[in-house]
């Protein structure tokens with residue numbers, strides 16, 4: 638897909654990777670840009686700067702996503718690319734067991750990383766199928782392919798996001814619907830909180846602009862996986878070739894990266 642003259646929606650567009658995407662899409666000459674975020678003020682500021690629309694939105698709210706899609710289609714006639722990008726990161730709770738995060742944390746991760754993608758697809762598919770084309774970009778994470786120590790709720794729901802994207806691509810490819818999953822390791826955003834990214838940062842921390850470059854290239858190629866850190870492709874292959882060896886390697890990685898609060 639080429640972005641020129643396209644109509645694009647970006648959730649979580651008011652910060653980090655989402656803002657990098659919005660800026661780059663604007664440079665590419667999209668004709669409609671909708672920036673949706675919980676942070677209404679930041680979304681409005683960016684929309685004013687880039688000449689887009691802003692929407693105050695919690696992606697956990699299906700009715701709000703449906704209304705945004707309907708409004709955008711009414712204004713621009715269609716949505717060419719819907720980017721489900723909003724996300725949150727929680728470290729496992731105090732004991733750092735895989736089960737330590739409480740149920741509220743698991744539920745929030747599930748709703749934001751998975752259900753929000755389903756809500757967006759449910760709202761956009763009728764228009765896309767009718768036109769015989771449309772594109773979903775899901776910001777997932779390398780953690781959705783490879784897990785990540787100390788973040789069980791994040792890594793598990795990011796795996797589920799990949800699962801839904803696969804179903805979407807397999808089921809609706811023949812309808813002309815394309816899907817890409819963006820799976821970076823560490824990116825220099827508020828989510829990283831000024832840290833080196835821990836395990837995710839071992840191959841370097843990219844800027845949102847570098848990630849946006851990879852996205853534009855990946856959309857051009859219509860690749861299912863967009864991997865701004867190219868090492869992820871090899872790690873993914875290593876996992877598929879020998880799961881037990883890969884689990885052993887991840888245990889070693891986890892041991893080497895104990896959070897400061899652990900003895």
Ligand SMILES: NC(=O)c1ccc[n+]([C@@H]2O[C@H](COP(=O)([O-])OP(=O)(O)OC[C@H]3O[C@@H](n4cnc5c(N)ncnc54)[C@H](O)[C@@H]3O)[C@@H](O)[C@H]2O)c1
Nearest residue numbers: 649652653654675695696722723724778823824826827828
């Ligand atoms: N930063 C990284 O290292 C990294 C690595 C891999 C994947 N990711 C993924 O990239 C995506 C963007 O994260 P980021 O790093 O730019 O973080 P960020 O914190 O800078 O931006 C996240 C944005 O999502 C918005 N948001 C959060 N919950 C929302 C909700 N319920 N409804 C609407 N908006 C909501 C926030 O307000 C914020 O503007 C996330 O899905 C994240 O999991 C980030």
